[in-house]
Amino acid sequence: MSVRHALLALLSEGPKYGLQLRQEFEARTGEVWPLNVGQVYTTVQRLERDGLVVSDDAEEPGSQKSYRITEAGGEELRAWLATPPAADVPPRDELVIKVLVALRVPGVRVTAILQAHRKHLIETMSRYARLKEEAGPDDVGLLLVADAELFRLEATVRWLDAADARLRHLQPAEGAAAERTAEAAR
Structure with missing residues (x-):
């Protein structure tokens, strides 16, 4: 901004x-x-x-x-x-980077990471929804910010769901073996 x-x-x-x-x-x-x-x-x-x-x-x-x-x-x-904001290069997104890095970390259950972040985002979305409910109709700035954050968070949750589905589809045997290895190490 x-x-x-x-x-x-x-x-x-x-x-x-x-x-x-x-x-x-x-x-x-x-x-x-x-x-x-x-x-x-x-x-x-x-x-x-x-x-x-x-x-x-x-x-x-x-x-x-x-x-x-x-x-x-x-x-x-x-x-x-x-002037429209530049959209030619994907922004550096910490969550995307975490997921990409986690794919190569031995013993890490990437699906568990995805679900932990998803849970956090859903909780944050609930807080913004409550904020909207409590806001007055004249508080346009707050309502617009809350709407923007809800849409952004919803998009991130959708990406997490798509990443989870892709990983489960592309590596079902490898993912299951890695999860068994991780649980055996505990």
Whole structure:
């Protein structure tokens, strides 16, 4: 996710100071992506350096510096919103890597690993479903985040099921022998 562009989007609504940007970012993202206020100020300083925002340079001691988006910042934001995320290379997925590595680890029951991860994902899906039930109808940001996570988790569970079926189909005898060896070693 681009914090840089999210801050530009918030500033497109009007001038804001750093702490306000952090609070609004967290509120808009359903409070599931906490943002360090230091990261906000570092990012805003880079945006200012790049000419995408300007500050009011508050001169009074203790007063907060307010930032506003420039025309160039608005153009950058619109270009980012219109550009689809890169999907040409599969992302590094820790779960996929674990499964691929586990295939070569002696004594490891890959099907047990798949089932353990599946169970965890189903439990996480239940928590998001409860979160949706408890959310108010006006909490659109939280509902959209919960929906996105549910769909992502569901896709991962489907992949685990497909991987389990593929491994059982392709290596039924080898898998059964490995499971017997693993149990005998215990």
